[in-house]
Amino acid sequence: GAVVSQHPSWVICKSGTSVKIECRSLDFQATTMFWYRQFPKQSLMLMATSNEGSKATYEQGVEKDKFLINHASLTLSTLTVTSAHPEDSSFYICSAPPRTSSGELFFGEGSRLTVL
Amino acid sequence: AQRVTQPEKLLSVFKGAPVELKCNYSYSGSPELFWYVQYSRQRLQLLLRHISRESIKGFTADLNKGETSFHLKKPFAQEEDSAMYYCALRRSGNTPLVFGKGTRLSVIA
Numbered sequence: 001g002a003v004v005s006q007h008p009s010w011v012i013c014k015s016g017t018s019v020k021i022e023c024r025s026l027d028f029q030a031t032t033m034f035w036y037r038q039f040p041k042q043s044l045m046l047m048a049t050s051n052e053g054s055k056a057t058y059e060q061g062v063e064k065d066k067f068l069i070n071h072a073s074l075t076l077s078t079l080t081v082t083s084a085h086p087e088d089s090s091f092y093i094c095s096a097p098p099r100t101s102s103g104e105l106f107f108g109e110g111s112r113l114t115v116l
Numbered sequence: 117a118q119r120v121t122q123p124e125k126l127l128s129v130f131k132g133a134p135v136e137l138k139c140n141y142s143y144s145g146s147p148e149l150f151w152y153v154q155y156s157r158q159r160l161q162l163l164l165r166h167i168s169r170e171s172i173k174g175f176t177a178d179l180n181k182g183e184t185s186f187h188l189k190k191p192f193a194q195e196e197d198s199a200m201y202y203c204a205l206r207r208s209g210n211t212p213l214v215f216g217k218g219t220r221l222s223v224i225a
Contacts (some may be wrong), residue, residue: 093159
């Protein structure tokens with residue numbers, strides 16, 4: 001079964017509003033989670049790494065104030081798209097590292113954001 | 117810097133024909149290589165990883181360090197293989213994956 005779950009799977013919002021996407025690890029604790037963004041028919045681009053109890057690490061070119069990441073507990077990381085614009089419309093996917101160094105990376109089902 | 121290159125955006129083959137999805141990487145260390153598949157409207161699924169050297173759904177991939185390649189192969193394509201395939205690289209267990217741009221495989225009946 002799925003071990004990483006995202007919510008909502010699909011959201012439509014108006015320009016200027018903020019949207020929160022949740023990523024939960026279902027049966028294990030994740031001190032780190034990775035957030036990716038996927039444009040239509042394109043690859044996954046790493047946006048940031050969230051760290052439980054400390055600040056997220058953002059990739060170059062990703063606006064920290066635009067994409068707020070909070071890793072409040074060992075099972076929950078959230079991505080908030082602030083003051084959303086149509087160009088923020090995308091598929092956002094979270095993933096959690098494996099439980100062992102040689103294990104599989106688990107992916108959420110993704111959240112599709114459409115900004116009108 | 118790590119980089120994964122999938123030169124083909126789209127690959128169309130007839131059912132029963134062999135398939136090879138190309139993947140090349142650049143990384144100075146010893147990376148872990150993966151193939152992920154994404155079926156229509158579904159989440160990413162792990163297909164193969166080089167350290168396990170297994171065959172899943174008839175697919176195999178061999179890591180060639182000399183050519184820095186990790187091509188995905190299947191001798192006889194099936195219609196249900198139609199999907200988006202991503203090659204990915206990871207430095208170590210707790211680091212994120214770096215993805216290639218993906219190849220869409222279309223198997224024609």
